[in-house]
Amino acid sequence: MDAPRTAQITPARDSHPAHADLACEVCGRYPEPPKVRLTLANVAAMLPIELAVHAAVVGTEWPLPLKVLLLAATTTALVIWVAEPSVRRLLRSWLHAPALRRRRALEVAPALWRARVTLPDMPGALERITRALAKLGVNVLSIQSQPVTGGVVDALVLSAPGGLTEDDLHDALAHGGGAGPRVWPTTPLALVDGPTHALSLAARVAANPAELPYAAAELLGAERVSADRPLDPEAVARGSILKVPASPEPLVLVRPGEPFTPAESARVSRLAELAEASALRE
Structure with missing residues (x-):
């Protein structure tokens, strides 16, 4: 299935010039080129026009004020209507070359991804995953393992070459023996030490117990929903909904597709206990 998908995408890329991706998706305009390049391009376009107009007008026997007025009006109109638009169109790749180089550098720069995969609780399972990722040049920056029924859930932070896609990483995790792999783009905040992050949230809840719902959602990367909201029975069965007894009302967290x-x-139950203990002391 990969081959047909590539065949569909490649012609679309080839039919567009390299600078086409620089155009704004909203207004269609290109970024302002560097002043030096724009000045050189305008001079190269205006100089022949001005020389031709001067040669045509100066040799006439018209009064000097008329010559000056005619030269100024003609060259200004030609530059505005002909020279500058033509220069921006014909020399577009050269004018925007610095921006194109920066764009290409960003495209190949390493990208951070967060992944979650279930592995069998047996020796060598994690090694097979890391070997499959290493073949793509992916570096595993952090691993957090949590035991579950029938295996271990590993939460990974990955540094991948810029050309890799979510599908590439997903396939590598699956080929390495992982079950139910999921991949998301992430930011350097994902590299914050897990225990340090948890302690920071605990201190936040201890100082203000009302922060519990927000701290719990941040701790688990979930969304808080109202306790009286009807819940999907299938989501409850899959473990994507978590109910935590808390005061004054139960805390319900939802994380679709990620049990x-x-x-x-x-962890979140301990956080709720800390909130209750802090509220009793007040």
């Missing part, structure tokens, strides 16, 4: 692990349930 909560027992370790995560224990």
Whole structure:
């Protein structure tokens, strides 16, 4: 299936010039080129026009004021209507070359991804995953393992070459023996040490117990929903909905497609206990 998909995409790329991607998706305009390049291009376009107009007008026997007025009006009109638009169109690739180089550098720069995959609880399982990722030049920056029924859920932060896509990483995790792999783009914030992040959220809840719902959602990367909202039974069965007893009302967290692990349930329960203890002391 990969071959047909590539065959469909490649002609579309070839039919567009390299600078086409620089145009704004909203207004269609290109970024302002560097002043030096734009000046050189305008001079190269205006100089022949001005020389031709001067040669045609100066040799006439018209009064000097008329010559000056005619030269000024003619060259200005030709530059505005002909020279500058033509220069921006014909020399577009050269004018925007610096921006194109920066764009290409960004495209090949390493990108950060967050992945979650279930592995069998047996020796060598993680090694097979890392070997499959290494073949693509992907570096594993951090791993957090949580035991679940029938295996171990590994949460990974990956540094991948810029050319790799979500599908590439997903296939590598699956070929390495992982079950139910999921991949998301992420930011350097994902590299914050997990225990340090949890302690920071705990301190936030201890200082203000009302922060519990927001801290719990941030801790688990989930969304908070109202306790009286009807819940999808299938989502409950899959473990994508977590109910935590809390005061004054239960805390309900939803994370579609990413079931909560027992370790995560224990963490947020401890956070709720800390909030209750802090509220009783006030």
